[in-house]
Amino acid sequence: MTPEAPLLSARAAVLHDLTVRGLADARAVSLLEEALASRRWWLNQWAEGAAYVPGLVAQDVQDALYDDSCRWPRCTSCDRPVEHSLQIQPELGDDPRWICDESGLVVAPLGQLP
Numbered sequence: 600m601t602p603e604a605p606l607l608s609a610r611a612a613v614l615h616d617l618t619v620r621g622l623a624d625a626r627a628v629s630l631l632e633e634a635l636a637s638r639r640w641w642l643n644q645w646a647e648g649a650a651y652v653p654g655l656v657a658q659d660v661q662d663a664l665y666d667d668s669c670r671w672p673r674c675t676s677c678d679r680p681v682e683h684s685l686q687i688q689p690e691l692g693d694d695p696r697w698i699c700d701e702s703g704l705v706v707a708p709l710g711q712l713p
């Protein structure tokens with residue numbers, strides 16, 4: 600695996616999940632690029648962390664959007680009345696998935712939000 604491979608797969612996965620939610624605008628893409636740049640640095644320090652990069656980049660972008668008052672991805676899978684976000688699980692692991700914390704539903708693997 601080249602050093603860029605996990606970053607490219609992180610970029611593709613997060614961009615997909617932004618796009619299906621109508622959020623892949625210039626602002627979000629620049630937040631994504633910033634997250635990829637800082638995780639590139641992180642990966643250079645710890646190559647064994649490659650499998651965790653997509654999930655971490657997704658969480659970085661989620662946090663950055665939240666600071667911009669944008670909730671991504673909003674849960675549309677359960678019937679809880681209060682607006683809430685999906686969360687990446689496991690936070691530090693391979694095979695990251697979006698889950699609803701409220702209901703415990705597993706909504707989709709990262710990069711495959713419907």
Ligand SMILES: [Zn+2]
Nearest residue numbers: 674677699701
């Ligand atoms: Zn939910």
